[in-house]
Amino acid sequence: MSKSIRRKVLALMVVGAMAMPMVSFAEDRIQPGPDIVPISKEIVEDDYINEVEENNYIRFTGTISKVNERDGNISIWVDSDIEEDEYGVVFHISDKVSLWDRESEELVGADKLEEGMRIDAFYPTNTPMTMSLPPQLTPEIIVIQGEEYVGSSYVGEFNDNLVSTDNYLKLKIAEDTLLVNEEGQAVEVEDIYGKPVLVFYGAATKSIPAQTVPSKVVLLDIEEETEDAEVISETDQEEPEKVSMIALRDTAEELGYEIEWNGQERSITLTKQNQTIGIKIGDANYSLNKSLRKFGQAPELKDGVTYIESTILDIMK
Secondary structure, eight states: OOHHHHHHHHHHHHHHHHHHHHHHHHHHHOOOOTTOOOTTSOOOOOTTOOOOOOOSEEEEEEEEEEEEEETTEEEEEEEESSTTOSSOEEEEEOTTOEEEETTTTEEOOGGGOOTTOEEEEEEETTOOOOSSSSOEEOOSEEEEOOSSOOOEEEEEEBOTTSBBTTSSEEEOOOTTOEEEETTSOBOOGGGGBTSEEEEEEOOBOSSSSEEEOOSEEEEOOOOOOOHHHHHHHHHHHHSOOOOOEEEHHHHHHHTTOEEEEETTTTEEEEEETTEEEEEETTOSEEEETTEEEEOSSOOEEETTEEEEEGGGGGTOO
């Protein structure tokens, strides 16, 4: 064997000897673990991934632009945060509406409502509302947001994994999380399963569902409809549809119109820029600039307040 051949054989033997322990060491490092799952293994879903349903509550966020109080009844005109929503919503504040302060997380009175306040209003998806513009309805919950306090509120139902039915939020109950009913009495976690609750919380993850540690969870006392109520509702549906009427002065002032009242003729003139609307109490005919038009129902005067068909909003934009 020549020297060149012996040198090549010797080099190959040295390289082989060096490689063998390295391969053996690498094999020793590879250990079976939980991250290595055969593709034939059945995939088990996380216990809080559920069939997603719609939330039974609608949330409306906006700023109070006007507070009206007549005969002890309070209504608020709320401008929407959504730019495309030109009209907002009028919420009627009855005794059944729960008003909460976001910062203190406590119930407050309707006298706390002021123009310029930001609120979250919550109401069931089947809540009756007028067909007027803006629509009018009575919410179940209103949360007054603080000027500086940053936090969120949510109304909905949660399953026994504390995931909301719409898969929007997952609750992580901590030792200092308050679980109470509307009377302030303590409740257990199990008591809120499948029941409507009001949740106050701060930071949340960006996951789906978002996970958060709530500061307070309130079990809501929602009255269920009785059989008598259902019968009345069905009877109401059989009646002819009534025309929606709105308070003219509040609406006109909100939209920037000047109002002139003629007591002798019982007529009202609304003026804004180059538009003039002439209305007469008890007369379905009205004028828009030089054209004559007609309401489906004549304007009415009740307790000093003029009520007019909501279709007037179509030309008062």
